[in-house]
Amino acid sequence: MKLNREKIIPHLKQASKLSFFEVQGNSYSAKEFIEKYKNLLSEKEQMIVDYSKDFINDTKIFPIPIANVSEKSELIIAEKKPNFLKKVGSRSAYLKSKKLKFKGCRPVGDDLYFPHEKLDFGDTKMVTTKIPFGVLTVENVMREILAFCFFKKYKLNFLHEPIEVFEYKKGKKIIGYCLLTKSESEERLESQENFLGLTVKDLIILSRIEKEEKIDIFSNVKSFQKISNEWYAENKGQLLADMNFNGGFRGVLNSNLGNDIEYKGGFYICDFDTFVVIEIPQKANYQFIKNFVLWCIIEIIKSSPFVFDYVNLGNIGKKESAKILWDIYTDKSMLWKKYFKKFLEYSRKNGWKEKDVMKAIDETIETEVFYEMILDNVLNSQVIKNTYKPELSFYTKQG
Amino acid sequence: MSENFKKIKNKISKTLIAEKKKKLKEELDELQNNSNIDIDIKLQDFIISRR
Numbered sequence: 001m002k003l004n005r006e007k008i009i010p011h012l013k014q015a016s017k018l019s020f021f022e023v024q025g026n027s028y029s030a031k032e033f034i035e036k037y038k039n040l041l042s043e044k045e046q047m048i049v050d051y052s053k054d055f056i057n058d059t060k061i062f063p064i065p066i067a068n069v070s071e072k073s074e075l076i077i078a079e080k081k082p083n084f085l086k087k088v089g090s091r092s093a094y095l096k097s098k099k100l101k102f103k104g105c106r107p108v109g110d111d112l113y114f115p116h117e118k119l120d121f122g123d124t125k126m127v128t129t130k131i132p133f134g135v136l137t138v139e140n141v142m143r144e145i146l147a148f149c150f151f152k153k154y155k156l157n158f159l160h161e162p163i164e165v166f167e168y169k170k171g172k173k174i175i176g177y178c179l180l181t182k183s184e185s186e187e188r189l190e191s192q193e194n195f196l197g198l199t200v201k202d203l204i205i206l207s208r209i210e211k212e213e214k215i216d217i218f219s220n221v222k223s224f225q226k227i228s229n230e231w232y233a234e235n236k237g238q239l240l241a242d243m244n245f246n247g248g249f250r251g252v253l254n255s256n257l258g259n260d261i262e263y264k265g266g267f268y269i270c271d272f273d274t275f276v277v278i279e280i281p282q283k284a285n286y287q288f289i290k291n292f293v294l295w296c297i298i299e300i301i302k303s304s305p306f307v308f309d310y311v312n313l314g315n316i317g318k319k320e321s322a323k324i325l326w327d328i329y330t331d332k333s334m335l336w337k338k339y340f341k342k343f344l345e346y347s348r349k350n351g352w353k354e355k356d357v358m359k360a361i362d363e364t365i366e367t368e369v370f371y372e373m374i375l376d377n378v379l380n381s382q383v384i385k386n387t388y389k390p391e392l393s394f395y396t397k398q399g
Numbered sequence: 400m401s402e403n404f405k406k407i408k409n410k411i412s413k414t415l416i417a418e419k420k421k422k423l424k425e426e427l428d429e430l431q432n433n434s435n436i437d438i439d440i441k442l443q444d445f446i447i448s449r450r
Binding site: 376 | 433
């Protein structure tokens with residue numbers, strides 16, 4: 001799929017003041033919604049939803065859907081609502097006084113799409129499809145609710161309780177969904193991320209000094225201003241290992257450091273619209289272990305803090321480049337070390353042979369998707385030369 | 400320049416940084432000439448734009 005970055009970018013840069021109106025469509029409680037669309041999930045996933053359904057909210061706060069649209073929008077059916085919401089990302093809003101988050105509340109138009117990167121279980125190449133911009137799909141909403149049920153079932157930290165779903169319509173046509181959640185905090189750790197005020201060029205020079213002069217410059221840099229690297233790695237490593245070994249995966253799109261939250265001393269992740277749950281077989285064969293390892297590695301490196309280093313990869317090939325960057329990442333990332341320790345503990349409990357796990361890792365780092373992901377963990381010449389201009393990025397900082 | 404970077408720079412002599420910059424000039428120029436970004440961009444802006 002060819003991405004039209006220039007067409008999408010202006011829509012990402014909306015003002016921080018939002019305009020909410022009552023619009024065409026329907027409103028469902030979270031419980032009504034899962035009854036209607038549960039069959040979009042796999043059998044295993046439906047069992048998890050059933051297990052936790054007593055925890056699902058069955059009341060509505062807004063009987064008529066509201067949306068963040070321009071005052072000229074043809075979707076509007078009633079007068080403007082008071083402007084009480086704060087922007088979150090490019091398509092969501094937060095009502096701090098009531099701790100309500102509106103995810104996908106910008107039905108901007110039905111001909112505008114956002115890229116959706118997907119890696120199916122067993123595949124080694126990502127597929128890019130498209131999703132409507134500004135809103136969620138019905139499946140996205142079900143996956144958010146599934147994640148809530150999954151985290152409840154396995155008693156894992158979770159911060160966003162699904163409350164209600166808006167189904168936006170233009171005439172008879174459904175144009176997208178918005179999920180309303182009770183959200184204790186939207187303060188993302190990304191807003192505390194520490195890059196030392198360096199430029200790309202500064203890092204290149206300093207990393208060369210560090211290597212050639214053997215001066216320790218970066219080993220004690222705090223990734224976040226207010227929390228320690230040890231606390232972050234320990235808590236996130238544990239949560240991700242617990243999630244993965246109970247069969248839960250966020251997918252490439254949701255595995256992002258921008259979705260990390262520290263709240264009252266606890267570590268949380270959010271954003272689960274591509275969340276899936278797979279069955280972990282009692283006796284896993286090597287093929288399963290290999291596919292599982294690939295998914296785990298992609299998700300952990302996709303959401304790891306940046307490693308302070310630079311490598312000039314020159315003209316060497318993808319596989320060799322991937323190996324060099326992986327060696328640096330595994331040597332320097334505290335998150336990886338903590339996560340992998342827990343990974344090995346779980347895999348031993350599952351009866352997986354360590355030599356199979358290590359072989360699966362060796363095969364993972366030779367895949368196309370791994371190369372694409374590891375390029376962003378350690379700064380290198382290939383990513384600098386092949387990147388798009390920063391102003392064409394689709395990412396909206398969450399913090 | 401940020402306070403953090405000043406602290407780092409204090410660990411390293413200005414002469415060493417100048418020397419290294421000079422030594423790396425060709426490599427940095429080559430990188431700049433073959434890239435869509437200005438390598439004087441803030442690291443934070445660059446990394447976040449890739450997420």
